[in-house]
Amino acid sequence: MFIEQHSISMGHRQEITAAVAALAPQRVLDFGGGFSTLARLLAAALPEAEISICEPYPPRHGIESCKPFTNIRFVPNLTSQSVDVLVSTDVLEHVTDPLALLAAMVDTVRPGGHLLIANCFYPVIACHLPCTFHLRYRFDDFCQALGLELLGPCEGSHATIYLRSSVVEPDWPGLRAMEHRSQRLFAWQEWKAKHLSPWGQRARLAVAQPLHYPRKFRNVIRLSR
Template sequence: MSDIDRNLRAVAQGFQYDAIADRIAQLAPQRVLDWGAGWGQMTQRIRARGITCEAYDYWPDAPDGVDAHEGFEDVQVRHSTEPVALPYGDGEFDLVLSCGVLEHVSDPAASLAELHRVTAPGGRLLIYNLPNRFSYLERIAQYSGRYYHGALEHDRVYTKRSASAIVTGAGWRVEEARLRNLLPLSIPNETLNRFARPVWKLSQALSHVPVLSLAATSVEVEATRPGPLALAAPTAASATTA
């Protein structure tokens, strides 16, 4: 694996992925779409919790089909060269996960509307790792010459307000928008990996400190497609505080 998949080698990042999968299991959906599945790291975790999960990703330079990636050979990721339209029927899923994806798509409003189409009434949309416009880590990356969100053509950064607005505009009802993660989780540093659990817990604890949380790494959004068949009611604790 190369530097672009360093998040898979970062143990603290793995704790977040596990917490997200636990949150999904708490909601008890029947069928999940892992939108922008990457290597299948989230699909694998969701399936391990006994939930049916479809892995999908947009690959502009590869023919439509399925593929498996090193370390996740048991996950067949369905990929397409179509940047917005999804190869699924109306209301096919009752939960859609977007983990580190929405900030990279060419037309986020259209993509959110398409996710709305393939989600059943009462189904959920969970968005994680959406880059916070005021993140101090983004500023450090930018000024040190490292990759930061906004450097590439379609990269976007968000606030709680702008994220809620674009999700609502696509027909979703936002249940919660929050700021999370104060410490870098995706760096596969040997020392950080050794202390990954306390780093993870401290990162989440700091997210709840007033004012300090404004500089958090990411925005998270939980939304529902309006309809009568709602999943389990949201709880006060988010997935990332697990």
């Protein structure tokens, strides 16, 4: 309900809707659709498509707000290879085993279909679980291991677009080993991002614009006089 009063959040969902509509899918699943904000945007943009919301316990407000849309339905579970496009916004950071859920999401999409996934693996609110934060750096690696091809960001939103380019049987021992490595490396990657990466960015800027820092230093001297 907050999302519908927040212009930035709505802008993200409108851009996601436009990206999905450009794919011209017949079957779309909004996984964890909550109050159905995104599903209603999708239903309006794709009136001939079947829009499903996977939500085991849909809120009453969400059910009521979907009644004007005959192409929206709620489903309690994921079904293998049942949709052309799956959309998931800000779900995986709330679950204790995001890798298992990601694999189930991938399995729901037909080969050649697309996933648009938005994550927030940061401690911005209390219900974002710290056990998921390591995925901030390695999420795309797990997607690739599950048969997804990274197509790039969904412009104007916080989502990323993936193509299910191949059907891969999850190698769970290998995936769990990847997960453990990712968890162990998280502290180092956080330290690197905080202390080393800024210097790398400064070095690249200095190479690209050799006069940037001399001019900046000159301006500081002038202001201090």
